[in-house]
Amino acid sequence: MPSRRSFLASTIAGTVAVRNAHAAGRWPEPAPQQDDERYWRDLRREFSIPENEAFFNTCTLGSSPRVVQDAVVNHLRQADATIAHWDYRPENPDWFTGYRPELELRQKLGQLINADADEIALVQNATLGANYMANGLPLRPGDEVIMTNQEHVGCESPWRLRSKRYGIYVKNVAIPVPPESPQQLIDLFLRASTPQTKVWAIPHLTSAFAIRFPVDEMCRIARERGIISVIDGAQCCGHMRLDMRQMGCDAYFSSPHKWLFAPKGSGFLYIRRDRLPETWATVVSGEWDNYNSGAYRFMQIGSGNLSLLKGYEAAIDFHQRIGPERVERRMMALADRLRAGLRQIPQVHFLSPQHPALLCATTVWGIQGLRGRELMDQLWTRARIRVRAMGDTGVRLGCAIYNTTEEIDRTLATARELVRRT
Numbered sequence: 001m002p003s004r005r006s007f008l009a010s011t012i013a014g015t016v017a018v019r020n021a022h023a024a025g026r027w028p029e030p031a032p033q034q035d036d037e038r039y040w041r042d043l044r045r046e047f048s049i050p051e052n053e054a055f056f057n058t059c060t061l062g063s064s065p066r067v068v069q070d071a072v073v074n075h076l077r078q079a080d081a082t083i084a085h086w087d088y089r090p091e092n093p094d095w096f097t098g099y100r101p102e103l104e105l106r107q108k109l110g111q112l113i114n115a116d117a118d119e120i121a122l123v124q125n126a127t128l129g130a131n132y133m134a135n136g137l138p139l140r141p142g143d144e145v146i147m148t149n150q151e152h153v154g155c156e157s158p159w160r161l162r163s164k165r166y167g168i169y170v171k172n173v174a175i176p177v178p179p180e181s182p183q184q185l186i187d188l189f190l191r192a193s194t195p196q197t198k199v200w201a202i203p204h205l206t207s208a209f210a211i212r213f214p215v216d217e218m219c220r221i222a223r224e225r226g227i228i229s230v231i232d233g234a235q236c237c238g239h240m241r242l243d244m245r246q247m248g249c250d251a252y253f254s255s256p257h258k259w260l261f262a263p264k265g266s267g268f269l270y271i272r273r274d275r276l277p278e279t280w281a282t283v284v285s286g287e288w289d290n291y292n293s294g295a296y297r298f299m300q301i302g303s304g305n306l307s308l309l310k311g312y313e314a315a316i317d318f319h320q321r322i323g324p325e326r327v328e329r330r331m332m333a334l335a336d337r338l339r340a341g342l343r344q345i346p347q348v349h350f351l352s353p354q355h356p357a358l359l360c361a362t363t364v365w366g367i368q369g370l371r372g373r374e375l376m377d378q379l380w381t382r383a384r385i386r387v388r389a390m391g392d393t394g395v396r397l398g399c400a401i402y403n404t405t406e407e408i409d410r411t412l413a414t415a416r417e418l419v420r421r422t
C-alpha cells in the first residue's frame with residue numbers, strides 16, 4: 001500500500017507532468033493578433049469536439065478543454081485510490097467538498113470577476129444563486145420585485161415561490177423583441193417601479209433572445225433609489241469581462257459550466273460585502289450562523305465532488321491564460337461575421353438585438369417559412385452545425401472560442417442553401 005509520503009509524491013509528479021505538457025506547447029501561447037487564425041486553430045485542438053462538428057450551443061453548456069477534463073478525471077481516480085489516507089487533520093486535504101472554505105478557487109474567481117474571495121460562494125449553478133437570493137433577502141409581504149417577462153425559469157421560479165408563500169409581489173416588465181436601445185430597457189424598469197419596489201432582478205444577458213442589459217447603469221440607478229440589484233449572469237462568466245466593483249450590483253450569480261467551460265455543475269454566487277449580513281442562507285449545514293466568514297455559510301451544503309472543483313480551477317486558469325479580453329474580442333468578431341453575413345440574406349430575420357450596446361456573441365435568428373426546430377435540424381443534417389431552436393421563430397447560435405471562421409461561413413452557406421430550397 002502506498003505510504004502518505006509516496007501518495008503526496010505521486011500527486012506532485014502528476015501536477016508537474018501536466019505543467020510540463022503545457023510548457024512543451026500542447027497548450028499554445030496567446031498570439032498577438034485577435035484575428036490570428038492559426039492561434040485559434042491550434043487552440044481548437046485542446047477541445048474534444050470532432051473537427052467536422054460545429055458546436056454553437058455553448059449558451060446551454062460548454063465543452064470543457066482537455067486540461068479541464070484531465071484535472072477532473074485525474075483527481076477522481078486519485079481520490080478513489082487513496083481514500084484510506086484521509087486522516088481529517090485540518091492541515092491535510094479533504095477528499096470531498098462541502099465543509100471547507102475552498103479559498104484558493106474562490107480567490108481565482110475573485111480575480112476573474114473583481115471581487116473578494118469571501119464575497120463569493122461556490123454553488124452548483126445560477127439557479128441555486130437565484131434561489132439563495134430570492135429566499136434570503138429580508139423582504140416583507142407587499143414588497144415588490146421587478147423583473148422581465150423573459151427570465152429563465154431557474155431565475156424566475158424562486159421569486160414566484162417566495163411570492164406565493166410569503167406574499168411579495170413580482171412584476172414582469174414586457175421586453176420588446178428585439179429591444180431598440182439600452183435606454184428603452186432602463187425606462188421599462190423605471191416606469192414599473194413604485195415606492196414598494198425593493199429589488200430589481202435583472203438578467204445580464206437573456207437566455208432566449210440574447211439581450212445584453214445595461215447592468216452598470218441599472219445597478220447605479222437602483223442603488224440611488226435604495227433598490228437592491230440582483231443580477232442573473234448565467235450567460236456571462238467566460239463570455240464577457242466581469243467586474244463586480246464597477247458594476248456595483250448587490251448580488252450576481254453565474255454558471256461557468258457554459259462559457260468558461262468549467263465542469264458541469266459549476267456555479268458561483270457573489271454577494272456584495274455590505275449585503276452579506278442581512279442575507280439568510282436557506283440551504284444550510286454547520287457554519288450556517290457564522291457571519292464572520294463572508295459567503296462561506298452559503299456553500300455549507302454537505303458532501304460534494306472535489307474533483308469537479310479541480311476542473312473548475314483548471315477552467316479559470318485556461319481562460320486567464322488566453323485572456324478574458326482576447327476571448328471576448330474573438331467571440332464578438334465571429335458573431336459580427338455571422339450577423340453581417342445573415343444581413344445579406346433578405347429572408348433572414350433577427351430576434352436578438354441590433355443595437356451595438358445590446359449585442360453579445362450570441363445571435364438569435366430565423367428564416368422565413370422555416371420553423372425553429374426545422375432550421376435546427378436542417379443545419380445539423382446538412383452541415384453538422386449544432387444550434388438550438390428557440391420556439392417556432394428561430395435558432396440561437398452562440399460563438400465560442402472553439403468555433404472558427406470556417407464554421408461561420410459554413411453556417412451562412414447552409415442558410416443560403418435553405419433559403420433557395422424554401
Ligand SMILES: Cc1ncc(COP(=O)(O)O)c(C=O)c1O
Nearest residue numbers: 125126127152154206207234255
Ligand atoms: C439567463 C439564464 N439564467 C439562468 C439559467 C439557468 O442556468 P443553470 O441551469 O446553469 O442554473 C440559464 C440557463 O441557460 C440562463 O440562460
